[in-house]
Amino acid sequence: ALVSHLISLAVLFMLLRAQFVAAAQVVVYAGAVMVLYTFVVSYVGGADAGPRNGDPLGRPPGAAMTLAAWGCGGALVVELLIAVLGSGLKGISGHGAPFSPTFGSPASIGDLLLTRFLAPFEIASYLLLVAAVGAVVLARRRGGVDDGTGVPVITAMDIFRPRPPGTGTMAEGVGGRVHPIVGETDA
Amino acid sequence: MSIAWYLAVSAVIFAIGAGGVLIRRNPLVILLCLELMLNAANLALIGFSRMWGNGDGQVFALIVMVVAACEVTVGLGLIVAMHRLKLPMNVDEIRDLRG
Amino acid sequence: MLSVLIWLPLATALAGALAGSLTGARGRTGLAVLVGALGSLGLAVALIVGYDGHTGQLQHVTDIVWIASLGIHYKLGVDGLNLFLVGLATLLFAVALVAANLREWEKPHLFYFHLGLAESAVLGALLAQDLALFVAFFDLMLIPFYFLTGIWGGEDRVRATTKLVIYTLVGSLLMLAAAIATAVLTAHDSGNALSFVFSDLRAAPLPVGSQDWIFLCFAAAFLVKMPAFPLHGWMPDGYRAMPIEVLMVFSGVLSKVGAYGFLRIVLPLFPGASAHFQTVMLVFGLASILYGSAMAFTQTNVRLIAGYSSVAQLGFITMGIFSLTPQGAQGALLQMINHGLVVAPLFFIILLLSARAGGSEDIREMGGIAMRAPILATLFLVVALATLAIPGSGNFAGEFLILLGVFSTKLVFAVVAFAGVVMAAVYSLRMYIRSMHNRTGPDVESRELRLIDGLVLAPFIAVILLFALYPQLELHRAEKSVTATVAGARAIAEPGTPQVAGGPLTALAAFQRSGVSIRRSNGGWTVSAPAAAGGVAPGGLATTANEVTVTVK
Amino acid sequence: MPLAGSLVIGVLFRRLPDRSAGYLATGAVGLSFVFAVITLVSLQGHGVGDRELPSTLWNYAVTSGVDARLTVLVDPLSVLMICVVAGVSTLIHLYSIAYMWSDRGYVRFFAYLNFFVFSMLLLVLAGNFVLLIVGWAFVGAASYFLISFWYRRTTATRAGLKAFVINVLGDVGLVLGTYFIFKHTHTLDFLSSFRDVHTAFGGHSGDLTAGCILLLVGAFAKSAQLPLHTWLPDAMEGPTPVSALIHAATMVTAGVYLIARMHPLFEAAPAAADVGEVVGAATLLVAGTIGLVQTDLKRVIAYSTMSQIGYMIMGVSAGAYAAGLFHLMTHAFFKALLFMAAGSVIGAMAGNQSLDRMSGFRKAMPFTFGCFVIGGLALSGIPPFSGFFSKDDILLQVGTAGGWHWALYVAGYVGAFLTAIYTFRMIFRAFLGEPCPEALELEQGHLHHADVHTNPATGEIEDTDIGFPGPEHHIAEQRPLMRVAMGTLAVLSVIGGIVEIPKTTNWLDNFLAPTFADSTIVRNPSNGLLAFGLVLGAAVGLLGIGIAYYVWVLKPGTAARLQARLRPIHTLFLNKWYFDELIDFAVVRPAAWFGRFGQQTFERLVVNGTLVGGTTGLVKAGSAAVRGAQTGFLRYYAGLLIAGLTALGLYFLLQST
């Protein structure tokens, strides 16, 4: 369902003359992110919520919470719609401003990315690196705390080492997968 | 089809995402709902970009995608770590910290 | 000189405590601080002796910019308002330190450090001539008492000290906001650069609307500190828990700083609001008197008797200040000093009593202590009589002036307040009789006070007697400053009434100094004052001024 | 006026070792007396119009329009007072040396006594209101010290407290009265304010009347007039010399002095003067009736004191200044004498004061008996004793005033009648009849000693250490010093009237004339009234004595029959008209209730409950709410975030037009 949602969203993007973004949407989301999800779901065991243990200290949010959530969500929709529809901006009810033929093309986007949005772009690339490192830190299987006894622990470097059979887990997958993206955006 | 329709769709998606975060208990699903919210924002950005006729929104949307990917990565990493500690996959049962 | 006066105790305390903890001779800290306190006392006495009472101006002014960006100055100075309060504070601290040195304390270096810090902060608050500086010292002085009570206090000390600090700091913090508002709004209105210095703030009074809420904030701070009914909730617990030596200075000095704040800050800076809230404040004062007195004569804990009597006494002081007359304010100032002089030895005597009554502080378990301790009894008697303001004591002079001031503005209040005078006689003597007289209590062991105890009490008795014989010592030096302080508020409270009792020349001088006469639009005030001055021969009766004014109007 | 200062200071030395203190103190007071006499003489040296001499020692509190200086005013009035005070004091000091000889608090006693004399002199010499109030309060304090002299006696301390508090009430009246006067005259100085009294109070005579009535409150409290008299009988807890000095001769008459001193004010406020007269008359009647039935020797004398002061107050309020002061002086003599004699009797009874226990001391103590009789006759106004002239002088003046004052005139004679009865009831019961065991013992030459010392009022057992009466306290007329003092006073009581015999000597009148020169009250009593008064006075006095003799000597059972027949009245008198109970009910209990209410209820509920507790409760409730909201449920957090967002969005949407 999510994949179809993402793809239809991409179609909307196309309609809005954002070809590159639409493509990226399909590749990144429908491709990479969903694959990642699938892996993790299969690793963790699906949407199984696990057994509930009776917590004496407080009841988990139940129907009231659901109701409140719908209430809030509904109110939010209404507010946003009022904002959108009540806006005095002319452009909003039109079909958009006139645009150059290259609007939304990869070239124009790339141009923007390397000129006006150079800084966010570069920082985003660094962000990916950091996220990768973070994911590795979190998901890595470790031998234990590095307690100073000299017992070797597994570090991020292990990814690049020949690993013993049977240790291939999602952790490496998570860490390893990101690098191609960095390369991709860099190229 | 006027821009307003796109924005309306975006608003609905955003609200669905927000509601989903509130209602679902599985962190994985919550992460997906978060993606939904970001996507809604993306749609709005693209829409506005189209409206104003400048590419700022599109670039913004691209970068949001990166960010979304990063969040998902870290989120999934965290879920894996939780799984390792045999923590329940239910946010309602993770409440040692309170008060 | 004033800086030395302020910081000497803290410096010696710091040095003593550091040296003490480094060398292990922590017990010596007390002596070091005592030396510092005595030094300050000496300086204060020098100040009093050297003070020129013929001008109401600040003397020995130190003025350094402290925080330029905020217009906060490190400005100190003495005038008639704080001169004797400084003397009182230094005396009380010095004596309290002597008293404290008679005992062994846990962690003495810390104890004396806090006492030294307390003295410095109190003196700073008294000498500050900058609103922000005052507020800073005012808040700061509470902190050492938090520790002094919390660490070395009696039963239930932590709860009591927490209550005390929070209760009093609520007011103080409100005052902080109000103080800043005062300076900021004044700067806004006058277009001058931001300044917290009193003289700058006085030069441009605020509009009445802002004065009112600012006044209330200040009043909250000071009334809590005094404490006034019904804001005295912290007092019983705090007094019960505090070590007596600390309580001596706390009750003797800190409560006075609150009353002093009214005189120093509230009346001159917010004359309109002071006049506006005059009745309210008088009601506070009156309620304090009646309630404090009534409580004092039903309590059985000697500390609380003294505590509630302080509530009543400070009620008198409040009333004196808010009579908005020079007499009332003079009396209030004198009474602050007297009350400090009385309540501190009273607490020390309580210490001695409790030592003789098997550690109990309940008058029901005392009795007959005078039997083998005639000197103690005599000293206690002097203190008790001074407490009830027997005519002839300095306290009486204060009360007389206070009530005279109140009488001349709000007659009914004065009449009712006299009930407090009668009740004071009841509770003071009740405490004296139940402890010293009557049949000997079961655990009472009557013995005379030691020489060293006598040394603690002697300075107080000496000064009490001095003020009993010659209150003019204080009144003369304070007159000019006090008159100037109340002039503004008085002119607003009773437009058209000249300073009857002050005599035309005093009144005129005060008005000219405060610049109020120009602002009063009450039909020819500015005309009337010079007329009065011109029309009356030197030493002429004030009635003449009255007539002159009336005719001009 | 160099002497005035030394007078005040001269009596200040205190605290001397051993028994020498008594002599020293007496010497000091004696010296004061000498100075007083010298002052008197030197005053005579001044011209008649020049006999008001203020002198200022130093500025006490001169500030902001208040001009309180330490000013001493020497004029005939004050000189008369210092002579009386210092003179009587000297004698009583002498008496005390003997009386207090064995008491453990001997030195303290004389210190207090000296302090009292100092205060009294300060009071009468004061040249302005402040100093007057100071002296006023000091004598009150000294009185308290001395009443509570045996401080381990709970009854004594209670009586002392009562006396002091009522005195403070008087002080308050005095201060308030001063305020009223100061409000218009703007001076605290006597002479200046008297000078201005007519001009300053232009349209505010109400203030003047209020001020004077408040001054009267002060006078009533000090002089034990209704309704502030209840302390005086209780004050008899003090040693007998104290009763003689303070509660008979000097301090209690300060009210009379005050009114005389303030006469320009009272004359300007006739309503206040009327109040004084009426209260004086009421007091003399009420006190007389109470005195009839009391059984405590000293209390009977105390009520008689009240009654006599009632005369004086009535007199001076009516403008009979010289007469009032004359009575003041003679009263000082004979009442001090009576107290000393009573002390002597009580000594013989080893501290017991009950008339029921005494009888037949005539033989055992003839000297005392003689003194007592002289005093009694003077008190009853029997010619030619001093009391006769002074009392009649007052009544004559009152009678001359005419109008409703006639009622007071009659009351005065009724009072005189009562006086004679209760005085001689006392004498007859104590001295005549069968000698009681103590009297018999004394006749055999040795003094009765109590085996176990008790508090005569409550019967509590006491030791003889400090704070209780000494072991062999009372030396019944055996010491020469006592006899000297009593003898001198007896002589004075007899001949005291000489200074002012109608139509013969007007020494006192003339002497005081400069002080009262500004008085507007001029009365020329008719000779007829004078003669009538003298005769009537003597007659009622003798009649009273006769009745007393009949009731208590001739037909000893009569008293009991009368008691039975007039039960309600007797009960009323015995319970002192229920004044104590009234005050207790109207003042003490409400105050105590208020205090208890404050302590037990208000403090807990409002101060701690509502103010502190309410605030902390609110904060704590808030804390609980905040922490309760912190459920730990992640979805709540997100939910609140979204909810907050929604609310914020709503706010901003409302902001938009």
Added chain:
Amino acid sequence: MNYAAAVRQAAANGPPLKGPHVDFAALGPIEALLAGSLIVLMLGLLSSRKIRHQAVPAVTLLTLTVTIGLTIWQWHDDKSVVAGAMTIDGLSLVLTLVIAVAGVAATLLSWRALAPREAAHGEYYALLLGSMAGMLVLICSSNLVTLFVGLELLSIPLYVLCATELHRASSLEAGLKYLIVGSVGSATLLYGLALIYGATGATSFSGIAASLARGGASDPLLLTGIALGVTGLCFKASVAPFHQWTPDVYEGAPTPITAFMAVATKAAAFGVLLRLFDVGLIGDHANWGPALATLAAVTIVVGNVGALGQSSLKRMLAYSSVAQAGYIMAGVVVATQLGVRATVLYLVTYLMMNLAAFAVIVARERETSLGDDIDSLAGLGADRPVLAWSMTIAMLSLAGIPATAGFIGKVYLIQAAVDGGYAWLAVVIVLGSAVSLGYYLRVLAAIWMRSAPAVGTLGRPAIAGASPEAPVVPAPARGRHPEVALVAVLCAAGSLFFGIIPQPLFDLVHGAGSALTGLL
């Protein structure tokens, strides 16, 4: 692929792409951090334990020192760099200092901590530096995109760092909560930014301001965008009612990270709040001013009230930081240069006092087995006077007692509030401070007025049954962690020093106010 390289590449490619001028000098601090994080990451891969345990933090410190040096080097700079995406000015420089100092402190506190050992040193410190880089980007940002990226760069490493004590469930819980609620916040912010963009057509702050100046300041689209933006940023600044993550995350996260978050995140969040609202949205001040003031008041109440009765020190400080956020908000609300200065000054003082407090907590966590419970401080005054005094000063300063920096900061904030016409907010601030005494004094009472568990050090017999289950306290390991004590002492001394001689602080923040020229 590191940032610098990319930049250089972009610069080299110059003409055909018409790349913008990049002022590398001005970006020095950020570059230093990025480079440092890479070096640290690489160093961490080495197998030598010594290098990993000692060199990595050392290099981190070196990096931070360089950052601070570069910051100071550029002092008084005021320029817009990288095509207007970032602004280097007085505000950003001061906050850079704050963040860098917080980083130094966090590094020192982490030196021997458990978290970096679990997470591997290289990664841990790299993430720390990365997060700081994000903060720097955030406070320098001058367009919406940079803002968002900076925010994410700040957040994502922190999500991870919170969870670095991987064997402790509460650490993971903290991470998860922070991640999810934070992502909701980010998404909200993003949507808000999208709406703002939509309403104004510009992503740069100056463009937005210009658009507002042309009109449309009360367009619902814009206002809704602002509402969403406020929500997102207030979430980061832990302003109520968006504060709820704060106590849980602070408590669950490793203490050094908590310290870092408390100080640095707050600085960054307020930096960007100042930028966005006082620069970009200044034209709409009339609309958002009262709203933010209300939020500030609510925050003060909620924070102070919530902190009462907490037994976990970290949790207490978390609530306290919520309350402090409310105070600081007053400086943003008034939208004056004075307000900016007051905000920044308070952040500086907040840095000192909070770090001192957290340093003491770290020390006690290692010395006792009581963790961050308030009992761990009992008897500290007798056992460890240095730590005790540091904590005392920190608490007094947080409470705003005179002679401490906190007092000065509060005075300045109140002044700004009154000056800006928000006198009532000033009153709320002081009332909040009064309530705050309730919990700060409790700490002081524990330090000075209670005896250490099982050891009667006050001379009074320990009350029997006071702490029945008090564990045996390990012998105080004095000198085992001098760096922690150093942080505590330095920060406390700073609090005291600047409380008495505050003028240097005012000079420091002067430029921050002047930088925002659009304000009064």
